[in-house]
Amino acid sequence: MNFSADREILGIVSRSSISYVKGVFSAFSKGSVVVNLRDENDRERCDMLGISQILTPEDDTGWVSDLNYPNMQERSQDIAQVLFTSGTEGKPKAILLSYGALANTTERLTSIMAIDSSIREYIGVPVNYSFGFGRCRVVSQAGGKFYIPPNGFNPSEIAEMLQRDKINAISAVPTLWRILLQSQELFLGIGEKVLWIEIGSQYMSRAEKEQLKALFPKARIIQHYGLTEASRSSFLKIHETEGEELESVGKAYDGVEVAVGGNGQIRIRGPHLASGQIKDTLEQRLVDDDGWFTTSDQGRIENGYIYYEGRADDLINCGGVKLFPEALEQDILTELQARRGIAISKIPDSLRGEQPLVSYLSDTNIDVEQLREVSNRVMLKHGFNAGKTLKIMPCKSFPMTDTGKIQRKKLSEQYQSNESLSTKSANTEAKQASPDSIADKLVDIWENVLKISPISLNDSFFDLGGDSLSAITVTMKMEKAGIPKDICRKIFEGLTIAQICQHFKSTQSPLLANKISQLIAIWEDVLKIHPISMNDSFFDLGGDSLSAISVTMRMEKAGIPKEVCRKIFEGLSIAQIVSNMDQSSDASNALTEKTKQLVQIWEETLKINPISIHDSFFELGGDSLSAITVTMKMEKAGIPKDICRRIFEGHSINDIVRSSDEPAAASTIALRSEQEPNTPSRKIPLAAGSQALNMVRGLLVLLNVTAHWMPGIIDRLPAVFAHFNKYLAPLYSSGTPGFAMVFGAGIGFFFFPRYQKNPQSVTPVAFRNAILLGSGITVYAALKIISNLAEGADIDGLVVSNAFWSVLTYYFFAVLSLPIWLRALTWKLNFSYSCLIAALLFYTTHLVIDAIQISPSNNPLIQPFILLLTAKYNYFEMSAGVMLGAAVGNWIRNTIVREGSLKLFGMAGLLLIGLAVILSYEQGQFSFWFIWPKGMFLWTWPFYLGVVIIGITGVYRYATSQHTHGWFDTFIKVLVVVGVLAFPIFIAHELVMPLKDLLTAMRVPGAFPLTIILFFTAVAYMVKRLYQVQFGSIS
Known part of the structure; x- marks a missing residue:
């Protein structure tokens, strides 16, 4: 290893941004060592590694092109990057990655995916982590372009960019792909535009992979398996694989070897392995004398395919956040000032994949509420917010092996066997406490999603420990149960069930109340928080960008205009969002019929169904002759001639209808017509292209x-x-x-x-x-x-x-x-x-x-x-x-x-x-x-x-x-x-x-x-x- 003091060690605050990627690339080109910091005051890592300079990148996002990944062959043995992962004892462990290891991973991935310079990728994962940063390296080295979304992974944004031919590649972890698969209708007719897909190393079922193959029939779909110490050690070519082999994590390629030891643990050897690790300030080797790195993962190999069967130490993967049970136990016991009586295992979670279960011995003097508080605090430090969704189970004794090790799987099975009965009992009790039909529905949904029973009508969703992903699930279920969208949205305001029901009853406008109910339902379903107040903003409730995107998509499906949905990113509360809708309700009602008329006219003329009100005529493939037919029909529908002509400038139905009903917009157009009577359209490229071709x-x-x-x-x-x-x-x-x-x-x-x-x-x-x-x-x-x-x-x-x-x-x-x-x-x-x-x-x-x-x-x-x-x-x-x-x-x-x-x-x-x-x-x-x-x-x-x-x-x-x-x-x-x-x-x-x-x-x-x-x-x-x-x- 070459980690000598004569080289600059740059600490860079870890952010998913363009500046972060450029900063790391720039440091690589100088031969520096890059270390990810949690923040500017991360003294622990700075002192451990002797960091000489700290870079705080901007939070800029969007398209990145013409960014060359530096070729560092002459420094292939030098350390390039230090990444941190949790150790089994809960202390930070620094993994040392060489330039050669990074280059090998990049080259193998480029080869296996057959990537060329035409790639335009939507990177749906943070680029400051191994997966996302690897995508930046691959795309840049190929001479392509990549896009860092400003608000994180967004299926609606992806569909829109595919529709406009702006992207042809997508990368995301399985949790995000599951969200996308819930909105498959967005990709009908455009899925074939995707040429490259990479999926992260979390578990993904055969059925889910088959759905992706069907949705994106022309894509090279690759799922990788690996660890921080051995990135992308195997690849599964999903697009070429059929049957049970889709349950595997693929094969090793191009000089990488994967084997399974006698104890069932996966072993890896190859030029991509990390050079070593720093643990407790000591530099350590990762491989044995034969170059093999033994993981803590269990697996098997059949017909050359590697099947991952879980972590030997029962790693818990909560939607991409990896938790080590031993580390959690040690930290919890330390804070409780206890030596025994705590066991951490994992239980299934329908959205996040897994979540932790805290078991404790009932004969100890552990206070349950204190245990919940401490456990939440510890898990939050490890990157997971459980809140009141945290499951705690008392036990008379822990199931143990003959060697004295806790059998965590049996703890999980014990919890699950009691869960169904507990949930039914709690639901019955809650329904007896609330005669109100809406309250009944909310209690049923929240208890079912949060696995908490009973739930009080005076609890809010976030007080119960709901997070953004579970809140998305709750709001979806509330909508399906017939709860108005405006009521659903109150989940994000932090209102209790009782407050939500009271607000609904006291609302004078049934239409407005319905919208509030819909929003509360969506926010509570996504964030798994109950109740949500209509005066809380989404981010005040702990919502993140990913869940905010899920919320906006569902709000759009609920009929809320896009521009209003986007207010969520401005930090507006449900009350403020609905107020925005209410202020323009008269205009919106007036627009509705005209919008329907225009959609019908466009669909009849173009023979395309459905048509979005945000598409322009030329984006839909309309030609000038069809546009003339449409404008004549639009005039008959009562749209002024000067507004109808905006179709030739590339404007959408939404723009046209609003222009026809808003005096300010209409007067602006009239003024522009007087001042520039012969000016061609200059801002809508496809309209200009149509004009050029016709000319x-x-x-x-x-x-x-x-x-x-x-x-x-x-x-x-x-x-x-x-x-x-x-x-x-x-x-x-x-x-x-x-x-x-x-x-x-x-x-x-x-x-x-x-x-x-x-x-x-x-x-x-x-x-x-x-x-x-x-x-x-x-x-x-x-x-x-x-x-x-x-x-x-x-x-x-x-x-x-x-x-x-x-x-x-x-x-x-x-x-x-x-x-x-x-x-x-x-x-x-x-x-x-x-x-x-x-x-x-x-x-x-x-x-x-x-x-x-x-x-x-x-x-x-x-x-x-x-x-x-x-x-x-x-x-x-x-x-x-x-x-x-x-x-x-x-x-x-x-x-x-x-x-x-x-x-x-x-x-x-x-x-x-x-x-x-x-x-x-x-x-x-x-x-x-x-x-x-x-x-x-x-x-x-x-x-x-x-x-x-x-x-x-x-x-x-x-x-x-x-x-x-x-x-x-x-x-x-x-x-x-x-x-x-x-x-x-x-x-x-x-x-x-x-x-x-x-x-x-x-x-x-x-x-x-x-x-x-x-x-x-x-x-x-x-x-x-x-x-x-x-x-x-x-x-």
């Missing part, structure tokens, strides 16, 4: 129209303009491939997120577009056929068949293929990668068909399909371009959701353009750039893909900037509207020439200018109407 689509539609008409116009100009068409050829050529790829980008940006939420929601949209295109194709064919008849041409089946072919025909089949494509693209791989593979397969198929040279058919029923395979707008070549666009659209959306930069996309666009130019030159086709019309070549696709990418990223950057240019904003908005109307405009422009031919055949004078005027009039009308819906009047 590029609109530009390409106009280029497509231009390509069909502009050459003819230029040909009629003076000879000096004769060469203009040559130089405009690259623009003319952009319409077909560019529009195909921006069509694909819409699939990746809009349709794939919608498909993820509800696969059935895409089919109606596909059919809607197919009907629109099919109608356009039919009208187009009819005009061509009628025109031919008017000109006296012969009409046969083949002519009729060919009349239906145009680029619209491809898009007709493409939109019908959309549900099939999405199902195939989401089968196994990442969506964007699947799109690239599909593009390769489509283009390869196109080349094969082209090489076969399929001949045209005279059969009018077969010829359309031959055209679909071989014509200029053939299915496979066009679909290859669509798939490229879909991949890019999804990548861009994910980057926006993750709040990343699109600069790299712009650079990629430039590289694609350069590649296309080089390819065309290398293939001897450079001259084709200036030919129009022409077919499509391999280099066509990367060139116009680059153009599309640059267009989207450029407009997005402008739309999210703080700079405004009135005329340019209006121009952008017009193009956005044109993009939304892409298919109608595309269809209308295809009808111009057939209509002109028909009018000419009918000898209508000025046929061409007439059709052009009709086209532009119709387009101008549609653009104006849609502009007014989306942006208001043009100024």
